[in-house]
Amino acid sequence: TTAPEQTGTQDRKVGVSKAQDSKGALIETQPVRGTRDFAPDDYRLRQWLFGEFEAVSRLFGFEQFETPVLESEELFVRKAGEEITQQLYNFEDKGGRRVALRPELTPSLARLILAQGAGLPLPAKWFSIGQCWRYERTTRGRRREHFQWNMDIVGVPGVAAEAELLAAIALFLERLGMSAQDIVIKVSSRKVLQAILERFGVPEDAVGPVSVIVDKMEKIPLEKVEEELTELGLSKEAMDGIVAATRIGTLEELQQLLGEGNEASQELQELFSIAEGYGIAEYLQLDTSCVRGLAYYTGVVFEGRDRAGQLRAIFGGGRYDRLLSTFGGQAQPCAGFGFGDCVILELLQDKGLVPELPHKVEDLVMVLDEQLRSKAAQIAQRLRKAGRRVDLVLESKKMKWVFKQAERCGAERLIIVAPDEWERGMVRVKDLAAREEQDVAVDALLEAQ
Numbered sequence: 001t002t003a004p005e006q007t008g009t010q011d012r013k014v015g016v017s018k019a020q021d022s023k024g025a026l027i028e029t030q031p032v033r034g035t036r037d038f039a040p041d042d043y044r045l046r047q048w049l050f051g052e053f054e055a056v057s058r059l060f061g062f063e064q065f066e067t068p069v070l071e072s073e074e075l076f077v078r079k080a081g082e083e084i085t086q087q088l089y090n091f092e093d094k095g096g097r098r099v100a101l102r103p104e105l106t107p108s109l110a111r112l113i114l115a116q117g118a119g120l121p122l123p124a125k126w127f128s129i130g131q132c133w134r135y136e137r138t139t140r141g142r143r144r145e146h147f148q149w150n151m152d153i154v155g156v157p158g159v160a161a162e163a164e165l166l167a168a169i170a171l172f173l174e175r176l177g178m179s180a181q182d183i184v185i186k187v188s189s190r191k192v193l194q195a196i197l198e199r200f201g202v203p204e205d206a207v208g209p210v211s212v213i214v215d216k217m218e219k220i221p222l223e224k225v226e227e228e229l230t231e232l233g234l235s236k237e238a239m240d241g242i243v244a245a246t247r248i249g250t251l252e253e254l255q256q257l258l259g260e261g262n263e264a265s266q267e268l269q270e271l272f273s274i275a276e277g278y279g280i281a282e283y284l285q286l287d288t289s290c291v292r293g294l295a296y297y298t299g300v301v302f303e304g305r306d307r308a309g310q311l312r313a314i315f316g317g318g319r320y321d322r323l324l325s326t327f328g329g330q331a332q333p334c335a336g337f338g339f340g341d342c343v344i345l346e347l348l349q350d351k352g353l354v355p356e357l358p359h360k361v362e363d364l365v366m367v368l369d370e371q372l373r374s375k376a377a378q379i380a381q382r383l384r385k386a387g388r389r390v391d392l393v394l395e396s397k398k399m400k401w402v403f404k405q406a407e408r409c410g411a412e413r414l415i416i417v418a419p420d421e422w423e424r425g426m427v428r429v430k431d432l433a434a435r436e437e438q439d440v441a442v443d444a445l446l447e448a449q
């Protein structure tokens, strides 16, 4: 079995995995299988990443929302054979309700949009970052939770919405030091499969389930894909038509296959043209094998991959114009994407782009005499209220420990509250970078930064 996929320093196992408690019984200190702890080093990296998600979302004028990780199971029960619904982390709560830990954010967005009622100004441009869950049974030791960044536009029928979303992703990648040399965004449309299935008289509502099967083409043998398509009732000709349609790599080929006036071709043509305006066209590659594994997409779909082809999809998204109406609400055109927190970190590590994010305070404050404890508290508070991060040494420590602590917390100054100096209204201040020391009047501490 492969080691559980971890990111950041989480893969560095230090300390004990089973701690000894007072009665000698063993307690498990590792998190539940498939889940991750975020100790401070990992948490700083995650906060940096989420900070970038949020910064880009705000630059695009999107508004942040949040919904509970626990949802009614009915939100995710779809009869399309998707992996995501087969791995639902679902259960019956103590009130007999069928509930589930959300496996994705889009259905919750749809629910919240519908809850706003008809008065909601459109288009709604919303974003969220939330933990998503799956109960992956296999022994592959894969994660059962990850955090996803979602941006969604509700109320815009044209591909200008998809172009805006792709531009947000491209700006995010650029801010992290990457470019179209590192990442390719494969783009296609469910309307390609829709047009093919129409030719073979397959009902339109099969597009979702067929896409779920075709999406596995990269992961399972073609025979298995054809077996599953046969089970869906597709003829051999229809299957051959589908397989041929997943091998299109240019708009010209697509037009030849579907005909000039076909909606899929026209929409993709327009998308690529708008992308030129954003300066992101070099990220985009028409690839009709990209169908995505969620049944509810109805139009453009896309996914981000590392150009080296070593990793799983970095992000994915597309248009889903029917989701709100399947929830019984007023139909609204929608487009969005989900961007996970794991593959991107693996990619940043591979490229040496993970930033150094050390623990950092400005001042370390200590006393030489416990009688002056309350004076040190006074000094620390004054500095903190002025916006300086202060680590206050809370018990009597040897200087060797204090200097080590100053290193650990990245302090710029060590402020020592000592009896003789205090008598003169002063404290001793060590500038740890310049390795200089001087006595400073307490009232001048903030000026002497």
Ligand SMILES: OCc1cccc(Br)n1
Pocket: 103, 104, 132, 133, 134, 143, 144, 145, 146
């Ligand atoms: O991307 C599919 C997925 C959904 C929930 C949790 C995890 Br880990 N992965």
